[in-house]
Amino acid sequence: QVQLVESGGGLVQAGGSLRLSCAASGLTFRGRALGWFRQASGKEREFVSAVNWSGGSTDYADSVKGRFTISRDNTKNTVYLQMNSLKLEDTAVYYCAARLGGVDSNRWSAYDFWGQGTQVTVSS
Numbered sequence: 001q002v003q004l005v006e007s008g009g010g011l012v013q014a015g016g017s018l019r020l021s022c023a024a025s026g027l028t029f030r031g032r033a034l035g036w037f038r039q040a041s042g043k044e045r046e047f048v049s050a051v052n053w054s055g056g057s058t059d060y061a062d063s064v065k066g067r068f069t070i071s072r073d074n075t076k077n078t079v080y081l082q083m084n085s086l087k088l089e090d091t092a093v094y095y096c097a098a099r100l101g102g103v104d105s106n107r108w109s110a111y112d113f114w115g116q117g118t119q120v121t122v123s124s
Contacts, residue, residue: 005024006096009118010119014123022036028077033052034070035048040093050105051104052104069082091121092120094119
């Protein structure tokens with residue numbers, strides 16, 4: 001059974017930082033593209049960041065460029081999202097996702113496996 005489990009969410013003041021982690025069981029991240037998406041209350045799920053199978057290609061939503069960094073550690077079967085300079089509008093449930101393929105994508109429909117999400121709340 002495939003499980004992706006996010007951790008690292010929480011409450012942080014605006015301008016602060018959080019590091020999200022997503023670890024998998026029943027699925028190897030090696031060779032697969034990975035992504036982070038988020039969904040704020042009352043809004044649609046939106047793309048945040050993605051990394052290709054090798055880690056050599058990354059993509060970011062314009063709203064997080066320069067503030068968020070995605071990385072992966074295949075030896076730990078884990079993907080990370082370092083979030084700096086957090087803003088109120090970053091408040092959302094953050095989901096990690098994995099594709100069967102190795103090319104990163106900003107489309108949620110391209111991903112085959114999803115975590116249960118972790119809440120990030122940014123306060124003023």
